[in-house]
Amino acid sequence: MNYRITDFKHIPGKNCVTTALRNILNYYHILLSEELILGLAGGLGFYYIELPGFPNPFIGGNSSNLIGRFCHNMDLQLFELRKENQEAAHKAMVGKILSDIPVIVKIDLYYLDYFRSKFHFSGHRVIPVGIDDAYVYVADTGFRTIKQTSIENFKKGRASGYGPRPPSNLQLFINIPEKNLPILDNLWGIIRRNARQMVSSPDDNGLVSLEKFAANADKFKDPEYLLIQIEKAGTGGALGRLMYRDFLSEANLYRPHQTLLQAYKLYAEVVEIYEGIVKELKQETMPDLKKPLMEVLDYEKRAAELLAGL
Numbered sequence: 001m002n003y004r005i006t007d008f009k010h011i012p013g014k015n016c017v018t019t020a021l022r023n024i025l026n027y028y029h030i031l032l033s034e035e036l037i038l039g040l041a042g043g044l045g046f047y048y049i050e051l052p053g054f055p056n057p058f059i060g061g062n063s064s065n066l067i068g069r070f071c072h073n074m075d076l077q078l079f080e081l082r083k084e085n086q087e088a089a090h091k092a093m094v095g096k097i098l099s100d101i102p103v104i105v106k107i108d109l110y111y112l113d114y115f116r117s118k119f120h121f122s123g124h125r126v127i128p129v130g131i132d133d134a135y136v137y138v139a140d141t142g143f144r145t146i147k148q149t150s151i152e153n154f155k156k157g158r159a160s161g162y163g164p165r166p167p168s169n170l171q172l173f174i175n176i177p178e179k180n181l182p183i184l185d186n187l188w189g190i191i192r193r194n195a196r197q198m199v200s201s202p203d204d205n206g207l208v209s210l211e212k213f214a215a216n217a218d219k220f221k222d223p224e225y226l227l228i229q230i231e232k233a234g235t236g237g238a239l240g241r242l243m244y245r246d247f248l249s250e251a252n253l254y255r256p257h258q259t260l261l262q263a264y265k266l267y268a269e270v271v272e273i274y275e276g277i278v279k280e281l282k283q284e285t286m287p288d289l290k291k292p293l294m295e296v297l298d299y300e301k302r303a304a305e306l307l308a309g310l
Helices: 016-027 034-040 066-073 088-097 151-156 184-202 207-215 225-233 238-254 259-279 290-308
Strands: 003-004 045-047 058-062 076-084 104-107 126-134 135-139 147-151 168-172
Touching: 003 076, 016 034, 016 066, 016 126, 034 238, 045 184, 045 207, 045 238, 058 135, 058 168, 058 238, 066 076, 088 126, 088 151, 088 168, 104 151, 147 225, 147 290, 151 259, 184 238, 184 290, 207 290, 225 238, 225 290, 238 259, 259 290
Parallel strands: none
Antiparallel strands: 003 126, 045 058, 076 168, 104 126, 104 168, 126 135, 135 147
16 A cells, blocks of 8 residues: 555644645645634644653643634634544554545654654644555645655554653644634734733643743753743744734734734744744853743733733
């Protein structure tokens, strides 16, 4: 067996989820930027979790369930499939490939042959676009070409038990959109809800966790891992704030509003602070995080309050 999804084109991106969504939408002839997809998913968030075995506390800059949120906000049909059995999960995925239906697979990137990662991360997403008797061929975020990984390791990655949210053999696919996406109708409402979620943080995904990040700055001991967390782990830069800053600029083109520009400027300040931290981390030194993170918290609170009243 040797098959590739017909006419699928991989365009490298910044974040594994938004890249996968953008490339699938492109496959269905809907052209959106990654930044717009992030914003339309209500993708701004922040989480802080202390996990045993990790060099630093686990941090991330996005809200949860970006794919589900995007599809809900854009009236798209999303189908989720989980299989307890690895072989059943693999068979279901192969069936979609052979039917020319791109799916998004959640996987622990530690097991991907081409990644050669020293760390487990179970929140990674890829699109399997081909299969043969030995390898799965995947479209993956920033890689310029389709990559291959052994079927055995691909199965291991899908069934990885590493947290905080193991992959559980999850795959997702979207029905072909039958109408234009309701971007203009829903844009301000999505931004407003996302900002209010940042403020209220019902699942600690928001300002509450950002406060924990600032308060526990001294718990971050490993500069290499923190650099990955802030800049390289599919954040698109500055823990997702670079992409969200640019989303606000693009949103202002769709529906101009002074509040969007004011929030854009605040997130530009946040990005600049993170870029300063990253510069030190690249020199393999751990900067004093307390003061810059308190500044980040102040800017983010002001931005969330502004956007919550849009």
